[in-house]
Amino acid sequence: MDPRSEVLLRQAELFDGELLLAGLPADDLLGALPQAHGWTWHAGDQALLAARFPGRCQFDAQQPLGDYRAAVLFLPKSRELTDYLLQALASRLAGQPLYLVGEKRGGIERAAKQLAAYGKPRKLDSARHCQLWCVEVEQAPAQPDLQSLAQTYTLPLAEGPLEVVTLPGVFAHGRLDRGSALLLEHLQDIPSGHLLDFGCGAGVLGAVLKRRYPGSQVTLLDVDAFAIASSRLTLARNGLEAEVIAGSGIESAPVELSAIISNPPFHQGVHTDYQASENLLTQAKRHLREGGELRLVANSFLKYPPLIERHLGPCRTLAEAEGFRIYSARR
Numbered sequence: 001m002d003p004r005s006e007v008l009l010r011q012a013e014l015f016d017g018e019l020l021l022a023g024l025p026a027d028d029l030l031g032a033l034p035q036a037h038g039w040t041w042h043a044g045d046q047a048l049l050a051a052r053f054p055g056r057c058q059f060d061a062q063q064p065l066g067d068y069r070a071a072v073l074f075l076p077k078s079r080e081l082t083d084y085l086l087q088a089l090a091s092r093l094a095g096q097p098l099y100l101v102g103e104k105r106g107g108i109e110r111a112a113k114q115l116a117a118y119g120k121p122r123k124l125d126s127a128r129h130c131q132l133w134c135v136e137v138e139q140a141p142a143q144p145d146l147q148s149l150a151q152t153y154t155l156p157l158a159e160g161p162l163e164v165v166t167l168p169g170v171f172a173h174g175r176l177d178r179g180s181a182l183l184l185e186h187l188q189d190i191p192s193g194h195l196l197d198f199g200c201g202a203g204v205l206g207a208v209l210k211r212r213y214p215g216s217q218v219t220l221l222d223v224d225a226f227a228i229a230s231s232r233l234t235l236a237r238n239g240l241e242a243e244v245i246a247g248s249g250i251e252s253a254p255v256e257l258s259a260i261i262s263n264p265p266f267h268q269g270v271h272t273d274y275q276a277s278e279n280l281l282t283q284a285k286r287h288l289r290e291g292g293e294l295r296l297v298a299n300s301f302l303k304y305p306p307l308i309e310r311h312l313g314p315c316r317t318l319a320e321a322e323g324f325r326i327y328s329a330r331r
Helices: 003-010 043-052 077-091 108-118 176-182 204-212 225-237 273-289 303-311
Strands: 018-020 035-039 058-059 070-074 097-103 122-127 132-138 151-155 162-166 194-198 217-222 245-246 259-263 288-301 317-323 325-331
Touching: 003 097, 003 122, 003 132, 018 288, 035 043, 035 194, 043 058, 070 077, 077 097, 077 108, 097 108, 108 132, 151 288, 162 204, 176 204, 176 288, 194 204, 204 217, 204 225, 204 259, 217 225, 225 245, 259 273, 273 288, 273 303, 288 303, 303 325
Parallel strands: 018 035, 018 070, 035 058, 070 097, 194 217, 194 259, 217 245, 259 288
Antiparallel strands: 097 132, 122 132, 151 162, 288 325, 317 325
């Protein structure tokens, strides 16, 4: 059981009846709270929860409809995303309790101050290196418009300017990260066919691939519902058409790909997690056609070439700058 869930269950009498668990972990909490419903924006967690608790959890960037007597937000990493989620939950909880739970090292005490916009926050418990806070929503705010919270920036490219739309919580919200910037400089000679932007975020790489290789089919894949929504907004803003899919990892990708292009993520919440990236390196061969290419950017300190060579083929370093390297290997 996740320690945040354990803290909730220490106060189980507060959480009977219909309530919404937002950002819940993929553990046994729904089993312990049989009238609760889940809302997650993590496709991997959704797959696990849907298998164990069918129909009781929704994957979306928008809050599920329902008449809940209370809601619990499991603190996300992003302060901006926390703002959006708290407002969305509080908008439907006039006179009802809104709870916030999170790890101390994840910034729960700082985040608890954000509850003051809706009432007087109270700390209910502290255990398992976590804290549980509550606020009675004295005056419900207006339901937030997610798209109005988007930030847009423009990339000057050889093919013309590209507008990138990012939503709260998406990696590199409102800016182009250094790794993607380096990879954008090395997207020449991509094999034509079906191209995948793995870990698409706001859709920067996928949009550039579709514009640069208009005859190729392009698919964008991410684990996060807010990234999926951002990628769709980016494509629409630039008049581009591509498939955008949610998936927990490379196993969710199509097969017979001509190329996989990626700035793979290795952070989840307050924890560092390399599993999705390492799975990409070890399983890419299953999704690439013969002669297909894996091209990615990674921090220089990550020992990816041995993994790539063991599972795919000879690995070339195409470029190195500002602590990042571009790797390429063909099946």
